[in-house]
Amino acid sequence: MFEALSDRFDGIFARIKGKGKLREEDVDETLREIRLALLEADVNFQVVKNLVARIRERVVGIEVSQALNPAQQVIKIVNEELVESLGGETIKISYASKPPTVVLMAGLQGSGKTTNSAKLARWFKAQGRNPLLVGADLQRPAAVQQLRTLAEQVGVPVYSADDEIVAGGQGDPVDVAKACIDEARRLGKDVVIVDTAGRLAIDAELMEQVRQISEATAPDYTFLVVDAMTGQDAVTVAESFNETLALDGVILTKLDGDARGGAALSVKEVVGKPIAFASTGEKLDDFDLFHPDRLAGRILGMGDVLTLIEKAESVYEEKEAEAAAQKLMEGQFTFDDFLDQMAQIKKMGSISSLLGMMPGIPKEVKNVNIDDKELNRIEGMIHSMTRAERNDPTIIDGSRRARIAEGSGTDVGQVSQLVKQFMEMQKMIKSMPGMGNRVAKRKKKKGKKGGGRVTPKGPATVPSGKQGFTLPGLDG
Template sequence: MESRPTCPRPPLILALCPRAGRGNPLKGRRFDGGGFRGYNALPIGKKGVHVFETLSTRLQAIFDRLSGRGKLSEQDIDAALREVRLALLEADVNFTVVKAFLARVKERAMGAEVARSLTPAQQVIKIVHQELIATLGQAAKLDLSGPPPNVVMLVGLQGSGKTTTAAKLALHLRKAGQRPMLVAADTYRPAAVTQLEVLGAQLEIPVHSEGTSVPPPQICAHALDKARKAAYTVLILDTAGRLHIDDQMMSELKVIKATVKPSEVLLVADAMTGQDAVRVAAEFNGQVGLTGLILTKVDGDARGGAAISMREVTGVPIKFLATGEKLDALEVFHPDRLASRILGMGDVLTLIEKAEASLDKESALAMARKLRTATFDLEDFRKQLREVRKMGPMSQLLEMIPGLSQASRDIPADLTEKQMKQVEAIINSMTPEERRRPDIINASRKRRIARGSGTTVQDVNQLLSQFRQMQRMMKDLAGGKKGGLFNLFR
């Protein structure tokens, strides 16, 4: 059982994710695409997408209908499982995996634990959740237990995001206390060498490259020797890819593996390619031998079946998910958390971990004190906007909160960038006194602020209205009104 982090969350996060047992003033307020009824949201436009969006929507609709019934008959359960089967197949989950998954669910759902339950629908959902976790497999950490430098070898086809993923992994490992070095071993694509060098310079992580004329196995051997002498703890190899699997590529990968003896051989696979990604993983595992998988483009609008099928078909564990284009958009794979997100149950632990990684603890404590004493002003609001923006798109944050996954689909992927930048521009155009005392902002001040921020008076009015409503919401949260997250938007 994972322990819950205790890092204090800032008021904007507290507004979305109050402490267990505390109330939620948003109870009963429905998200209508333009805001929470009763609390205006920031203006939004085009909605965002996620690799599991369609599947998650379908499954939630099935279970909502099931929850509307009392005692469940065998026919009710059969009908629900037929819909689940169709939803999984349409999400491009492997047919054999679907068949085995539903057999396990049906066996348990027809048993005594559902028949004797006071809430049979909830028991069925619980069984589906548990079996989905079992299908996704156990969490598997990187094996960095050997004497340094441990070698992590990335393999995959062209276009899967291997070079960017190498940089993301290096950043992730540096945050974990390692000293990584990147190796540009894709000599068939000169742009890959340049790209890795640029990413390394951006992250201030060293890159070993020898151009495109030296054989990749030799480059990797030179890099390993260099890493030992310079006391780097992890060596990340960005190997060559192809548009399709071929014998030359596989032979070269086998030579590299024999030369540097990596502790990890990770396939970087594009989640948007569906069952093709599963077939690629099986082929690489059979020829090279994989220790893990990194699924990329999980923030795309594909059907998501690859992630569910991958472990059961190949026997290789998923170790990371790449959830965006930014270099910090790499998540450790937790099967239980992903299963919860697919079923619309949220993922509070990942949300809190994002907050811990992105937010300053002292700043959060100071902000919490202001919240308790009702002294939260526009200066503080601006700080909170900046901190929440570090954590990623608002749609992804809302998706992690129980009860808000449906609302997250109405939030555009660029909300935290485009719309929040506009809000920050308005606040920046205010004087320090206006930020501390927004009540003094009259009509003439609003016109000046609008001109200075390149917005309209209506935009300024909307922000001030939102801020007053947020103050009321924060006050309600601090007061601990009764309610629950699972009652939101109903």
């Protein structure tokens, strides 16, 4: 999502970056282009009007900065106003003084409500909480079963009506909602997530049922799940639900799709409620708090380093990172190490999504359709190698390459290319300052002084908002 909008902004700012001074007509042209770009992205007309007006007011009164040129100052202003339109800041979840904290999930059928209930349960569990999922969608017989299947994957229990009652369509979702709080306390659960029924469209029956469930559970948070692919319709749905439920926030799904992004940029200003969480994929871990500043940065091509760091934090164990750093410091890097690194990267998400978070990556690279199956093909070739071949690729001759190709379903040329590129990477690692040669010299020097264990220089800490995450620093 937002690729088209991001490309438009990239083109707009490219035209003013080379100017030492912005004339009034330059400002008018830039704002006109921004307005068109936002409207084409399906952003609400009134939101576009307000956003452009705020940018114009600040640009007109711009003061000369010693650190930034006029174009950079304009980009800074646009970034700040985009952040404001997206909600300003990340929602902070607080918990009830007397557990459980109750979260009510509402939305239309097909918005991803049940799946995102499970994703939210996984998120709470990652925060150290003990959630209980409640299946209050008794109109769709498959809904409760779907919730149970997903809950099993995240290791969270489900409370609902008996299977026979659900299958017969006789259950009362309000009764389930009334009983779930006592059940949560009995089980010692401190968070309750209630998955309610949806409809294909808003109607009086849907609104009355969800209102009664809300009344029965007195939720601490009421989240509306909306599909970002529906564009401005998502904002209209949010307005209607907010009139009945007094929403606390919106969970925006399918942000990894090819929608133009109008819903994300419109919902806060139109509905007055922030985007609380964002779902960026089909996997249960493709879900997190919504960060307006990070999304604004991605829209403007500035990347999203903090999210990239957090993804790395979630998959890299500290001991594993230290061991990998030690090997690199000693100039050692085998095919087995390469496999380990590939496995960690795959846990972080698709290559295309990771590239989108990196600042300074050309759009030509970001827009390349990278098939993640390519990683599987490389893994297949490495797994077809013997232990000795993985440790020393120089022994891989013609006959060995033919065997590896046959075992991995590839051809000899592909194996040759992999081996060649890997050996070049090994040479590069060994030649880097602080790697193999320098460590060897330190070992020799320490040996003359009576020995001692060689350890890598302390890792370079990366500010990420969390404690304990480091990136291995080069020996200096």
